[in-house]
Amino acid sequence: MAEYSAMIDDHTIRGTSTPEKDKMLEVKGLKTYFFTSKGVIPAVDDISFTVSRGRILGVVGESGCGKSMTALSIMGLVPPPTGKIVAGDIILDGKNIASLTEKEMCQIRGNEISMVFQEPMTSLNPVYTVGKQVMEAAILHQHLSKAQAKEKTLEMFKLVGIPEPKKRLDSYPHQLSGGLRQRVMIAMALICRPKLLIADEPTTALDVTVQAQILQLMKKLQTELDSAIVLITHDMGVVAEVCDDVTIMYAGKIVEQANVFEIFDNCLHPYTAGLLKAMPAFKENGERLYNIPGMLPNLLQLPKGCRFYPRCECASAICAEQEPDLVEVGQGHFVRCLKYRG
């Protein structure tokens, strides 16, 4: 498996552990459920992780495994009326924001935590110029005048590499390409210098070259602004490119968690192995693009034992019976699989 880490190019800073005081975000035992007429959907089921200042955490999993809901839970934007956070602490820079009122959350959103969404084509309001939409956050949280906010927006546009930034202030979203719109979204998210940036599959909807540019941009900005980033993706290639730590999710639960080198060199969970194998980079060898066989289980009728058991290549009889716990198998390396218990 050593071959995978060859894809990571800057070995120096990544993968080292950080002291306690640099913890920017700590999520503890987060549960977000949907209470629908057909039953309760445990979209996020007891998730815990930590992101430190200046680091990028990758949250990885197939579509539908609860990544976006984890992000929206942190933002306090779980879709009402069916969705609810039922348990858990969300500690941002030492303050538990899970217990804040909606009004207090409004001062945190866009200011201390901000988010970039997956859909650049639809995430901007079509009837306002992008300049106005970016300015809005600065006016709201930093109480700037219109002129100051405009100045600042222009600065941000330059920072995120939007060509002809002055002209673009007055553009409407539909006049920009997907890549440019995503840069606008990033400018909007970073204008108040948030402590934490959550990027939910920011590059999935873009084509490959633009994807790489946006990822490089995020990495550059993160070093410049020294914030923490949660980067959600379903693509291990993206993880290899920018992440320091990795959390692998499956059907609402964490199945493996470690720094990026551990994950690429020494992955333990069969699901992680499958994700690595499914990396698009392997297409070039003429090999068939691999897909993990089977589908995510229906969250309304979860199997009794391990949630991954029906699709697992290394499953044994006990896996159908007993649900595994998340155990620490090495320094900061956690895995949820019966092969590694106790």
Next chain:
Amino acid sequence: MESQQQAIEQSQYLEESFFAELIQSFKQNKSALVGSIVLVLFISAAVLAPFIAPYDPYNVDMSQQFQRPSAQYLLGTDMFGRDILSRIIYGSRISLVIGLIPTLISMVIGTILGLVAGYYGKKTDYIIMRLADIVMAFPSLLLAMVVMYTLGASLLNIFIAISMVNWAGTARVVRSQTLVLKEKEFVEAAKIMGVKNWVILLRHLFPNCIPSLLVLFTLGIPDAIMSEATLSFLGVGVQPPMASWGLMVSTGKEFLFMAPWVAIVPGVAILIVALAFNFLGDGLRDALDPYLKQ
């Protein structure tokens, strides 16, 4: 060949679970349920009028003129001493017929024109749609009034006037659905297999328009009832002594301050029936939402 067969069968997906789901969703929607109950009462009143009306609706008795609502005359009497309740029960026949027949006629015309316009496109489409634009650009009441002026006031002419006005909306909706549907696989497949155009229109396109047509039909009925009432109110609709609700309000208005019930009560009947149909139409629209959006 097999996949084409499958694709064609897809076009029938509508029929199986359709009505079961409809009933299920109606059970949860209280206002639609209330609407349905009112409508059942309305239809029964129309059908059973001779048996349930307490008096003869045309019987003039000047000694009983302007009786207030009482145990003897539940809703009072009018200027000719006729029992208003009986007249309302008989009037429901006109409203029912006016609600159903012209709406049905205009739906048939609108559906055919909409299907043809959407399916054949090009010039056919252009001509039909401009015609629809013209009709829609016209204040419908005025158009109906012109038709009534020309043809003279009679029940049949009201049918014609209302049908002429209402087809255009249906045609537009059906056309836009046909435009979407004709791009679908099962239509392509049917064409490749050499199925005749009219069979495609009838068997594959039309059934998929049924949900929207159902909603349009339900909401078209109160419209038609209202049009008749309005035309009759203006004196160019149903003629006296027939008991039409609109006409009853119109003749009653002369005595509004002296015997308000004569004009007000028939209006309540119109309001209740129109409200019931609107409740039902809204309920249908909600219930059929997935079909309407497909």
Next chain:
Amino acid sequence: MIGFIVKRIISSIPILLGVTLLIFILLHIVPGDPVTLMMNEHVDPDTIVRVRAQMHLDEPIFVQYLNFIWDALHGDFGVSYKLNRSVATLLLDAFPNTLLLAISAMIFSWVVGVPAGILSVVKKYSVIDYFFMGSALMGVSMPVFWSGLLLQYIFAFKLGWLPVSGFNNPLCLIMPAVVLGWGAAGTIARLTRSSLLEVMGNDYIRTARAKGLQTIAVLFNHALKNSFLPVVTVMAIQVASMLSGSVITETVFSIPGIGRIAVNAIQTRDLPLLQGSILFTTILVILGNLAADLLYFLLDPRIKNK
């Protein structure tokens, strides 16, 4: 932008011609001689001949139509029979009254309908929501002539607050405007609500929330403008329904407007007057449609930039 407006104006010309032709044909296929029908039996034959010639009724219908259009373009709609005055003057005298009524009704419907729709969304599924939506449906289901009579009975007769009818002081306008605007207010409230709810499900609303805007700010700054687009499109239909609604309202409240002229013309079988008043109203409706389209265009930058 200018191009769009010009194109839109040009495209309404065939509709205008189509509509006028339709009215013309409908009015002229009356069985029997229109002149004899119009007048009572005791008119001498000379008058009938004179009138026929004056109206060009001897010529083929298509020529009659062209004549009519030609005259109409010169502001000549003929002479009313019963009133013996120029139709154009009669209409121009009546028009300000109809316009005043329609505008007041329109203002009423927006002032009531839009806030009711917004409030229903803010307080979704609450008593307020059900109350407003129930009233809106009532508004749509109520016959205009009947609600007019009801208001007259309550506010003029029982309470004595407002004049029963007429058009000689501003108080006279209140009841007709409310009656005429009531149904439209219902439609606007329902549409504002459903459109706002749909817009609130969009991705850019989530973005606005993620920015830290409070629900009310999201609603007003980001959802409202977008949700107005469909509401504006029904404005076109509403202009039409206001004008035909004004026929009834004017009759009930004895307002000397275009609608009452049309009704009188039908009752007295005054063909030139009927023709003129209907044509006039139709032109107004088409202009209303045009205005609604242009408004839509101004509101939506996506169309503007095409």
